[in-house]
Amino acid sequence: MKAQNVCTDTRLDTPYLLFLLDTGAVTSPFDVCLALSAGFRAVIPYGGVTPLNVQRIVMDSMLLRGPEAVKHTCFFIGGVALCEAEEVLKVVKDSLFPSFEASIVIDPAGAFTTTAAAVAKIEEALASFRLHGLSSLETKQCAILGTGVVGRIAAVLLSRLGCDVTIASLDPKRDHGEKYAIGVAEFLDNRYGVVVKSVFAPTTKKRLEVMKSAQVIFCAAARGVRIIEKDLLKRLKPSKIIADINATPPLGIECVRLEDDMREIMPGILGIGALTIDKLKNKVAKRMLEEARVNAKGVYNYDSALMLARKILRKKIRPNDALASATPKQTLCRP
Ligand SMILES: NC(=O)c1ccc[n+]([C@@H]2O[C@H](COP(=O)([O-])OP(=O)(O)OC[C@H]3O[C@@H](n4cnc5c(N)ncnc54)[C@H](OP(=O)(O)O)[C@@H]3O)[C@@H](O)[C@H]2O)c1
Incomplete structure (x- = not known):
């Protein structure tokens, strides 16, 4: 000093x-x-x-x-x-x-600092993943699983960084899920001026559809809710970053551990865990x-x-x- x-x-x-x-x-x-x-x-x-x-x-x-x-x-x-x-x-x-x-x-x-930390970690992971043709967020397809504050602000930040964002509503108990998902996209457009796609994905089949074309997957589901099982991960192609923000067991993504920091959880798929983001x-x-x-x-x-x-x-x-x-x-x- x-x-x-x-x-x-x-x-x-x-x-x-x-x-x-x-x-x-x-x-x-x-x-x-x-x-x-x-x-x-x-x-x-x-x-x-x-x-x-x-x-x-x-x-x-x-x-x-x-x-x-x-x-x-x-x-x-x-x-x-x-x-x-x-x-x-x-x-x-x-x-x-x-x-x-x-x-x-x-x-x-x-939620703002948490989301910002997650986005910065994802950026860092992409930069170190250059060999797989990733390198930066621009033009990447991002799947955001979760429509709470974290999911919505992640959609804002990632869209502004040039990503093609899809945000997914997840709760199988939600009534009129498709309509709710459309409302989330309208909210993000009206309030923040970002255009994203939105879907209702309460089932494994729907979640796989959202995730398979994405290079970046961000799980922002409620604490203690498992969203992605190992079987689903096995069906994904390589060259992906996958981050989870739920630190309460069961964690949001099976195979992504709390302290994972760009660990290869499946061939060509890097995981970032909730505690790494939280730190x-x-x-x-x-x-x-x-x-x-x-x-x-x-x-x-x-x-x-x-x-x-x-x-x-x-x-x-x-x-x-x-x-x-x-x-x-x-x-x-x-x-
Ligand atoms: N480390 C930190 O400082 C920090 C700060 C803030 C948040 N967080 C973590 O970030 C995550 C997201 O928090 P948040 O406040 O943005 O959102 P949230 O309100 O906790 O969760 C919202 C999402 O969870 C889904 N969901 C709720 N119950 C479900 C169920 N039974 N089955 C499947 N999906 C369900 C909702 O589905 P719908 O889309 O259908 O509503 C929604 O997408 C949480 O895990 C929270 O603990 C961490």
Whole structure:
């Protein structure tokens, strides 16, 4: 760490504060612990946050403290619901104005950082898979198995990276699955401007159809739900990357182990397991909060998380670098 880049924040009236805005009834202890580990002096959690009540929280958190202290303020939008979190984000952004700017992080259920970590790992796997004619995500066919927040944000990121994406709804108990799948594609188009194909794939036969032409398969099904059995994997042709994000047994894909990191699970098929993605996700989530704390403005979302995940994988950010070791009292300032 270079001495000239370090300043000491000893002003007790301007501590680094993080206001945790959770759209769920109860705030997540995971988010609280994460924010403390990223150097915030205090984390103030609010549950049941909505677009209707968030403006008051934002305004009241800033007015007494004044513009200088507001620079040490971050709003973290959590919860589990994607649309609610994004609606809250809009109101928080609109509530800030010049001289009263603060950083905003949005990561409902950790899904943005998780998805970004998965996409960065898949990119890395493709690059190391060059001999099989893969090498980059552009123009690759991607099958995303799962339509929750992780599946939807994966569809957004992978489409924007040039992939031909098919997203699959999976739950055999779902009524009107075809109609629901069409709705998912419409949602992604209307809200994020990405065009994807969508299918209802509640059976092995349907899932095989989705997977056989894909070079990249991303399993984002609910925790503890097995989606792909070994027999199905055996019927796939080589030159594929297959990643699973479900860390709760039974895992989403038989044969892909939690700690797999580009292990060849079948001839020509590389597996990436949930813990491998999760380890990267945790680094990304902490670093994102550290940067939000220090930079004092801007919105940190899945795009920021993807950039950070790539930098961490390319070792452009190392675990022991200055930001990561900074404490509230000894914090890096921008030069
Ligand atoms: N490591 C982390 O920090 C982290 C963060 C967030 C999520 N995750 C993991 O990521 C995965 C996806 O999470 P999420 O919140 O996006 O989605 P989710 O709501 O947990 O799961 C949604 C998907 O699971 C399918 N599904 C639900 N029950 C099923 C059943 N009985 N049989 C077959 N399919 C079923 C749904 O089918 P339909 O499409 O028909 O609805 C949907 O596609 C989970 O495993 C979660 O634990 C990890």
